[in-house]
Amino acid sequence: MPGYDPSEVTDFLERAKRVFEEHEEGLGSADIRHKVFPLISKDGFATKAVDEALWRLEEAFADKERLEQTETMGEETYYQDVRERAQEILDRAARPDKLKFRRVSVVRPGYHLGDVDDLCSQIAGYFQQKDALSVAAVRRALLRTTLHGYDEAQVDALLDDTISVMLAVR
Incomplete structure (x- = not known):
């Protein structure tokens, strides 16, 4: 069954973690919402599980962005x-x-x-x-x-x- 390329998913999630923990910049909730991973025919990550993980990640980033923006403005x-x-x-x-x-x-x-x-x-x-x-x-x-x-x-x-x-x- 086709799935998402594991190295692409892992790299993205590791980067998201660094950004969320404020060790790196350049990623927001909208970037997560628009993220598309390449499909591979063999040994890929289950698309549904990855999509749901991205939704949770997007929500965490959105919560953090809301907090930062309400503090700023x-x-x-x-x-x-x-x-x-x-x-x-x-x-x-x-x-x-x-x-x-x-x-x-x-x-x-x-x-x-x-x-x-x-x-x-x-x-x-x-x-x-x-x-x-x-x-x-x-x-x-x-x-x-x-x-x-x-x-x-x-x-x-x-x-x-x-x-x-x-x-x-x-």
């Missing part, structure tokens, strides 16, 4: 910034169905409109404090692709921002 300023980011997400997520994001051309694949609209409805409900939604649910959301769907880069950016804001206030 003050809680009021920090949470005002987070509220503004949350409002931008809500404004996008609450747009009418089929109009939430730019559509790709009829010959290019994009995310399935219904899948994205449903997820955005959940995100909007969360930010309107109507519905519960976990970071894990956003991370695990499965979005099919289809021709003439939503622009994947735009959708991915919104999901990334959503996770970032959710971690900023937990």
Whole structure:
């Protein structure tokens, strides 16, 4: 069964530990969220286990970043910034169905409109404090692709921002 390259995973986790313990700089929660490891066909690390470890690591970094930022800029300023980011997400997520994001051309694949609209409805409900939604649910959301769907880069950016804001206030 394919898995992640053990040396790549080990090197990254060791670097993350050094950064977290403040022996090195240059890695944050967003870097961890975007990390992609190469797959190998034999003797790789189980992808699910590594992904879940990265999620926990991202959350630890986000907690540390929140503490550092509230100490630097003050809680009021920090949470005002987070509220503004949350409002931008809500404004996008609450747009009418089929109009939430730019559509790709009829010959290019994009995310399935219904899948994205449903997820955005959940995100909007969360930010309107109507519905519960976990970071894990956003991370695990499965979005099919289809021709003439939503622009994947735009959708991915919104999901990334959503996770970032959710971690900023937990």
